[in-house]
Amino acid sequence: MAMDAHEIERMIKAALPDAAVEIKDLAGDGDHYAATVTSAAFKGKTRVQQHQMVYAALQGNMGGVLHALALTTSVPQD
Numbered sequence: 001m002a003m004d005a006h007e008i009e010r011m012i013k014a015a016l017p018d019a020a021v022e023i024k025d026l027a028g029d030g031d032h033y034a035a036t037v038t039s040a041a042f043k044g045k046t047r048v049q050q051h052q053m054v055y056a057a058l059q060g061n062m063g064g065v066l067h068a069l070a071l072t073t074s075v076p077q078d
Helices: 005-015 047-057
Strands: 020-025 032-038 068-074
Touching: 005 020, 005 032, 005 047, 032 047, 047 068
Parallel strands: 032 068
Antiparallel strands: 020 032
């Protein structure tokens, strides 16, 4: 079963309430998405740590219900 883009966004925002999240369905199949996540919580974190925070927000759905997620993370510009 595929995962809905709105559900992905909801889960990320639940873990990172200040996040600006943009989700794109890359293949139209509900299994391959690209996400851009901007959050102040990423400040001082490495790119790997930022991605780990987003994957943790997805609560184990990555690699199962959610097959592929191309992820871009950043800290908001002041």
